[in-house]
Amino acid sequence: MGAQYAVELMRAADGPWVRREALVHGGRRWTYGDLARTVRGFASVLRSSPRARDGVAVLADNRPEVIAVQLAAHLLGYQLALVAPSTTYAERAELMRHSRPGALVFAPGHAASARTLATACGIGEFLSLGPAPSCRDLVSEAAAQPTEHGLPAAPAGQVRTVLCTGGTTGLPKAVVHTHGLYDALAALVGDHGLALPGERRLVCTPLSHVSGHFALPTLLSGGTLILHDGFDPGAVVETLAAERINALVLTSPLMYQMLDHPALAVTDHSGLRCLGYGAAPTPLRRQRQALDLLGPVLQHIYGLTEAGVVTLLQPGDHHADRPESLASAGRPVPGMRAEVRDDEGRRLPAGRAGEVWVSGPSVMAGYLGHPAATREAVQDGWLRTGDIGSLDASGALSLRARKNEVIMHASGTRIYPRVVEEVLLGHPAVAAAAVFGIPDGDDGERVHAAVVPCPDHTLDASALRAHVLAELGQQTMVPESVVAVARLPMTPTGKIDRQTLKDILAPGNR
Structure with missing residues (x-):
């Protein structure tokens, strides 16, 4: 295994990239030098906390400090758990229960939720990314730390990150990644990867x-x-x-x-x-x-x-x-x-x-x-x-x-929702569509659809069903019902939430 990604990034941030712009958030603009100084400060505060050594969880929206906490935790070799603010309390508690962090870092806007979570899950250290009542301010404490020229450098083998799946069936699972994830991401720089240098x-x-x-x-x-x-x-x-x-x-x-x-x-x-x-x-x-x-x-x-x-x-x-x-x-x-x-x-x-x-x-x-x-x-x-x-x-x-989205039709046919969605979206009256199966007794599932009509168009369910039949030529693929909705429900990760549609549109729930 090669050098740890956070070590390499901070070497560049303290060296050739020190004056380059690294992060922009609202009116704030951080250079790589600013990022490196913040990471050093965060690492110093976290290193002084025996509880943080058991792992650090972060509950915050997109802000530069989230990246700084991630780098600081990995430089120290502490497990990092990223908690999505869009998740429910039950989902956050599930992540905490399995990752068992010793410290919770949170954005001030999530103070009440973070305090409840920390108390319920027995998290001993409570750090805010800015002023918040009755807790330590990680940002101000980090700024007051003596300037250090060196950085902690845990080996790559100690890097562990916990992320939540974004599924819609049951509670999300806590996924553990090692440094292999960061090796793979570092390889995705260049014309055939995810990023170009300096973009x-x-x-x-x-x-x-x-x-x-x-x-x-x-x-x-x-x-x-x-x-x-x-x-x-x-x-x-x-x-x-x-x-x-x-x-x-x-x-x-x-x-x-x-x-x-x-x-x-x-x-x-x-x-x-x-x-x-x-x-x-x-x-x-x-x-x-x-x-x-x-x-x-x-x-x-x-x-x-x-x-x-x-x-x-x-x-x-x-x-x-x-x-x-x-x-x-x-x-x-x-x-x-x-x-x-x-x-x-x-x-x-x-x-x-x-x-x-x-x-x-x-x-x-x-x-x-x-x-x-x-x-x-x-x-x-x-x-x-x-x-x-x-x-x-x-x-x-x-x-x-x-x-788990393939529709097992009552006829025994497997139907891929995407095929029917493509046909619905080809109709000029349809702006968005989601196709899903709803159980039909013990005989299997029937196809159903929710569509968002285009502006100035009125839903004609019969016309849309006829359109699907004409395009696909199979009655089994024609939706039993086509329901107009103002918008399709989304999961926190931006995917169509088909389970919610099933729950809302199942017969007897409409």
């Missing part, structure tokens, strides 16, 4: 999720991260011009909101080199819309909390006149392998659909507190992703559905 990247999805880690290659290559507290399409469009943004990553549903914002067409986005998207099926119509509006900047990212980045489809591989290229998730990134296997774990030939299995340095060490689930998910170094897809002869991956 300016907008981050408006949570740093607390694995997608937040996808911004690290920008810092590892001397670029600048512009942090937004959350996603607002108008603010994103404005920032593209104001900060000369080169890159950003959005889930597909968030990308649609940006594309539909009226200001985008009149905003200077000429600096944009790469718009990463993924986490949900992306209709061809939307991909073509993005290419028309923004040019050849699309980058499809297939990744998981349990495996980091698995495949990339680069901007040069998106061809508006070749639907098969837009349907691809790309090829595995360096160090990662992908196979498609059947239900018995046997490798399938090119073109056959099955479960995607992946291996490589960024595959998780396991689920905290769930040894049986870990054994089921990781077998001989291969992770069962739960995604259904196929590989072509060149090794490019195409995704069809989550395994």
Whole structure:
């Protein structure tokens, strides 16, 4: 194993990059030198706390201090647990119960929730990222620390990060990553990776999720991260011009909101080199819309909390006149392998659909507190992703559905929601669509759909059902019901929350 990523980053921050702009948040602008000084201060305070040695949890929105705490914890060799503010109290408590941190660092706006969580979970150290009642202020204490020229440098083997899955069935699981995740991310710098040296990247999805880690290659290559507290399409469009943004990553549903914002067409986005998207099926119509509006900047990212980045489809591989290229998730990134296997774990030939299995340095060490689930998910170094897809002869991956989203129709037919969604989205009256199965007694499931009508269009469920039948030619794939909704519910990670739709739209609940 090579040098620890945080050690390497801080050496550059204290040296050749010291005056470069590293982080922007609101009116604050940090150079790499500012980042290094903050990390040193945070590390000094945390090192003085015996409780923090048991691990550090962070509950905060996107802000420079979150990155500084992460680097400080890893330099010290302390386990880091990232807690998403968008999660419920029960989900946060579950993460704390399994990761068992000794210290909780929180943003002042989350003081009440953090205090309740710390008390309930027996967390002994309570540190705020700024003034907050009845607790230690990590920022002010760090600023008062004597200037240190050196930094702690725990070996790479001590790096442990805990992230939560973003699933919608049951409580999320706590995923443990080792330094392999950071080795893999460091390798994704360059023309065929996630980041170009010196780029300016907008981050408006949570740093607390694995997608937040996808911004690290920008810092590892001397670029600048512009942090937004959350996603607002108008603010994103404005920032593209104001900060000369080169890159950003959005889930597909968030990308649609940006594309539909009226200001985008009149905003200077000429600096944009790469718009990463993924986490949900992306209709061809939307991909073509993005290419028309923004040019050849699309980058499809297939990744998981349990495996980091698995495949990339680069901007040069998106061809508006070749639907098969837009349907691809790309090829595995360096160090990662992908196979498609059947239900018995046997490798399938090119073109056959099955479960995607992946291996490589960024595959998780396991689920905290769930040894049986870990054994089921990781077998001989291969992770069962739960995604259904196929590989072509060149090794490019195409995704069809989550395994638990495949509709087992009452007729015995397996139906992939994406196929029906693509047809619905091809209708001029439909702006967004989600297809899901609802149990029909003991006989299996029936197809149902929720759609967001386009402005100035009225939903005609019969017409949409006829449209699906005409396009697909199979009655089993025609939704039993098509319900209009103002918006599709989303998970905290920006994916369509199909379970919520099932709960709301199941017969008897409407």
